[in-house]
Amino acid sequence: MGVDIQISLNKLNYTSEAIFGEALVHNTSELSVDYIEIKLEGVASTMVWVREYQRNASGNVRNYDRTYTEEHKVLYQTTIVFPPPNVRQVASPKTQFTLTPGRHTYPFHFTIPYDNSSEMNFIKSQSTRGHFPCFLPPSLPNVQYNQNNNMRSNAGVNYYVKVVAKRKGFLKLSSRKQVPFNFTPVDMERNVDSGRLVLTKDHVFQGKVPLLVPVGEDKGGQTYRELETPKASRGSSMFSRSAGNARKELERENALHARDVEIQLQVRFKDVPGVRSGSGDNFGIYVTSRLPPQAFQLSNGESSGLGQFFLSKLEVVLTGMTSIRAAGYVDQGSNSWRLGDYEGSYRFDLANAVPSPLDPSLYEILLPRELHTPAGQRRSYPGLVPSFHMCSIRRWYTFYLTAKFKSTAEEKGKFMGMGSQNKVELGLEVRVWSGFNMDGLIQKEIPVMMIPEAMPPVQAKETIYSAHGEKSSLGVQSYAEEKSSSGALPASGREQSYDQKSFTYDQPAGFASYRGEESYPVRQSNLATFETSNHDQASAFETGRDDEDAPPPEYDATLGKIAF
Secondary structure (H helix, E strand, C coil): EEEEEEEEEECCCCCCCEEEEEEEEEEECCCCCCEEEEEEEEEEEEEEEEEEECCCCCCCEEEEEEEEEEEEEEEEEEEEECCHHHHHHCCCCCCCCECCCEEEEEEEEEEEEEECCCHHHHHHHCCCCCCCCEEEECCCCEEEEEEEECEEEEEEEEEEEEEEEEECCCCCCCEEEEEEEEEEECCCCCCCCCCCCCCEEEEEEEEEEEEEEEEEEEEEEEEEECCCCCCCCCCCCCCCCHHHHHHHHHHHHHHHCCCCCCEEEEECECCCCEECCCCCCCCCEEEEEECCCCEEEECCEEECCCCCCEEEEEEEEEEEEEEEEEEEEEEEEEEEEEEEEEEEEEEEHHHHHHHHCCCCCCCCECCCCHHCCCCCCCEEECCCCEEEEECEEEEEEEEEEEEEEECCCCCCCCCCCCCCCCCEEEEEECCEEEECCCCCCCCCCCEECCCEEEECCCCCCCCCCCCCCCCCCCCCCCCCCCCCCCCCCCCEECCCCCCHHHHHHCCCHHHHHHHHCCCCCCCCCHHHHCEEEECCCCCCCCCCCCCHHHCCCCCCCCCCCCCC
16 A cells, blocks of 8 residues: 655745645555644754763762753644544544545645744643743754763754644554744844844054144145154164164154044944844944044045054854753753954045944944945855744854954054954844744845854953943843853753743843833853854655654744834
């Protein structure tokens, strides 16, 4: 007897919306079944491998390995398509129904909810320890971590439609097939009228010398001359004393005109108050100053060179931390994605700065997007999913930016030219959003380019910036109570307490200002990072006996943009 099951969906990428499809059952001979059922399922699977040690009576220590697993069906909906409801109502529980040979088509549709209410319905009659209501997590390709010798872990979240032709009897195997689809949740916690997220880091270019200085006036007005840069003397010849005196004179003159130039490096996110999943490139990088352009100009309006600098290197990396729980054991690791990079010599001048729309007391220069992101292409970052927190898996992110500047094109830097004298580092925890809201708006499709993973730069300090350019008292509230007060990640191991309170997904305190106020929280924080590996989600199907032959197990325990 041959049975072939095919499943077709109206598309393969969904959010919280209706999902339509069709199941085709092709049997070459009569098929006796209890029923044909179509299921919509979302499964979060975790595994933690632990090496444990035990001392025997003689005092010897032996180690042994244990593997702990958990599986949460965050989404579970079913519908029986054969036999029809009116037939099932009058039939006895033991009745078998005959499916005649041929091709049988069964249309179906489900509505994907916003939360895990279907899972909570499963567990309402059981102990709910470790389970709590949450929004549906996004599809998460399997991640694996091996952070130390005593613990390993992996986790994944998969969604699929499954068709089961259920047959009774020990020797009668049920036929089944499943087709996966990708789920990206709606940003339920994001206010579409919220403000923008701006990250900042202050920096001072010390002893910056202008290129031109005034020397007097003539009939045409003020006159200027180019200021020489002192060159280091070489050797100890008979002319070195006079050369050294000339160099010292130049140094004294340069010191008379030298000024400390304060700037602020800003990262401004558009569309959503944080990183947008999938593309990850919804940000602009700005250099701002509280001094007007005139402070860097001559009386004739030309640049004096005091505000001229060179960007020599730029790195933008997003690191995602994943916490994995199974049977009370918790492990964690990280994935990193390079969102942008540049190396060269890009010149910009604060004499050309324009008033900032964020703060009338600021003047800004936008670093061209083409420096760090190829024009006309949307980058794709496998595994970069929206931030989420559910019973057994939690994912949160830290945004890192490192920029190196030079005061002059010839500047070599310290430590024999190996280190930059003007290095600006920024790193803080941010939220990753899907970019979808309840209105069902979808981002425009443009070409996709695959980007490899990268390791993040080092951490930075913390600042807060308001819409009016004032330092704010807004703090940073940790996403997890596991994080220590020093900002370090907790050690992996046995979880002492795992309840809804300890894993409530709180937004940073700064995010409260998004709801109804035009303020701009700026946060920076420190997180350790680890190497990781990504595995693509694969289609799957199976034919044979498994847990589907038994009753469904019981478990413990809406799209859009923000204008920039």
